[in-house]
Amino acid sequence: MPINFAREIEKKTFQHPCYNCIAHKYARMHIPVAPKCNVSCNFCNRKYDCVNESRPGVTSGILSPEEARDKFKIVKNKIKNLTVVGIAGPGDPLANFEETKKSIELIKEECPDITFCLSTNGLMLPAYAEELIKLGVTHVTITINAVDPEIDAQIYKYINYRGSTFVGPQAGKILLDNQLTGLRYLTEKGIVCKVNIVMIKGINDAHIPEIVKKVKECGAYMTNIMPLIPVKGSVFENRDTVDESELKSMRKKCEPYLKQMYHCRQCRADAIGSLNEDVSAQFRNYKKNVISIDKSEKIYKDDNKTGKVNRGYRFAVASSSGDYVDEHFGHVSQFYIYDVLDENIKFYEKRDVERYCNGQQECTGHDDRISGIIKCIEDCNGVLVLRIGFEPVIRLHEKGIKVFQMYSTIEEGIEKAVKLMSQVDKSSDS
Template sequence: MSKELATKSISEKTLTHPCYNCIAHKYARMHIPVAPKCNVSCNFCNRKYDCVNETRPGVTSEVLTPEGARDKFKIVRDKVRNLTVVGIAGPGDPLANFDETKKSIELIKKESKDITFCLSTNGLMLPFYADKLIELGVTHLTVTINAVDPKIGGKVYKFVNYLGDTFVGEEAGRVLLNNQLSGLKYAAQKGIVCKVNIVMIKGINDLHIPEIVKKVKECGAYMTNIMHLIPVKESVFENNPTVTEVELNDMRRDCELTLKQMYHCRQCRADAIGTLDNDVSGEFRESTESSQNSENNLEDKNVIQLKSHKYRFAVASKSGVSIDEHFGHATEFYIYDVINDEIKFKEKRKVNRYCSGGYDCGEHEDRIENIIKSVIDCNAVLVVRAGFEPIDRLHEKGIRLFQMYQEINEGIRKAAKLLKKDE
């Protein structure tokens, strides 16, 4: 963040941001959908892509690469003259896709130095990335905080995936909350204008909302945006009742005594373009797809989406060169990410070997479970061989297991092709 920007007042910083300033309704924003992966599963969320007739968070008709986002920005900028803001709001969480988020901002900043960058996050990884966001020039931040009581948070979230471990219930609520509040406080102290979104869920957190508003004010939030629950089909809360507009505005008015409130939220899509009252994103879908098809010689939109996918693999290897370790004998896994067909080594994760040979392998369910927890964020596990039990247990968690013996990068490429083929 520049020194000039850091010295500006909040009113100056929010002058042309339509979400933070209700009188800035004449200005347009552009959401770039470059962040498909999410590390928190909310009970009200179902992030379907290609739902062109739906207007709600987490929905997009396409997932863009950073280069695709830059190209689309240039098209939109030339046609939407009042564009002042570029935001990243999904369809997953921008900080769970930080490499894509970072590159997108850097590429667009080269095209326009005056654009305002904002970002919406669940806050789980905010303490890790707050300084990097400041370096990138992000000036506005929205953190969704639906509870400041871990017990209530445990009812809102199905699970939280944090640094390779999966938490549920009250423990999930506590892990998420600690990071949300510490990240919010730090970002606000550093001069980022922070808004907190709160989904008002009848019978879950509705009576708890004034406490949330009070707490986030203590942590430096500039305003809160209390929104009604959208009961989405196939989500855990699909049959939950929603609050009326009267109930929602009554809560906003009550909380306004504590902190500034947003009344004009449209609960936008992850690919929204235009003013809050006039989303024109549909006008740019065809032109963007045509532009990318021409540039990359791709055949259809589905291929574009595959190009932007990110896969994570856990590899069992004794040598560090080949896939040459039995699942039950592994004491560590090499973690690799595949982003746009580029293979990147991330880290090594230690695990406790669960099989010592003979009849011992089937007697350590707790060890298998711990190994699975260590690779829960992976799409697939690559091993030279595995027993039926770990294959079944991984499958239950949505993780594929591939048995092969070959050089690591070659094996990863083959596994990635198989995952793409099955989508």
């Protein structure tokens, strides 16, 4: 590693509040540009629109790369001690690599000296490690919760890897191999890598020292052992978490092997400010480009401030993972909301609903629940589902919401729906 590059990394690490406990006077900004995830963790429930929670995976909204750049400029102007831009979700940055790459490039044009870091589950790290280095990312955090595929199988429901879904120890082995391969490669190239470990009672707690020893062999700079947060709606919502003394004891136990992080705040995906003072709420209403939203069409102001307006569409998508249109309307507990403007598809938010169908005997007679679901998505032009019953189709039709039944990726499904709706709009205009 060249001496100048090593000195630059050392300086950036000194000014990075997550990597240096005495860097509390410096601020960081997390940009939530990565909504999709390729790993289903049993401890995760990515509730995007909750503004009162502080935990990984939570954000008040998703930004496009251009919006991230614009928000960065505002934040940088107001927070003079901002030294770090991080991408930590709310999904995985490498499952949204084009958005991640574009965001870094745009912000780097505005501020070449800013430190870029990202947090990843590591599944796609071998595929993108070299590109991350070329982009100028100097710090990478990898979450590694086990170095035994059998233990991983208890922590992860499934992984989506190169178009296929894997479960159990097979999923654990693929994930672990990629995590360690990516970690070795990055550290050999001089990138500073931190490893996050979620401490889960009865599953990986006794195994954590082995994780720390292994990641040290692979070049990790430090490990951050974090307590499980039993999030409502996750598989582990009723599992006990560790208390402060248990957490501290584990960190002390692992300290002889590798440097430990003691000051983690388990930050939101849109956190802004120092670790001790998250000021992200001050910047949540910075966007002024949306003029109005009508249930039949969305009107936006053009970015060049010409006052030009364009038609767009909003869709509610029934998806279990955020990748495919694969859920029955009656089984949905969360809709993925997407906006389309000038053929550009952009994730907007996630919305919780109360599912009304829990089996063949329970799928009728729930007018109140169906009404609640429709009210939740009444600003949408269409809904994409795997299957849907006759009654909700009629109710949606009455609200002017078109229904599209299919099985496809979300992007392909929205493209099909837009094409069909555009044809209808053209025939209506003529």
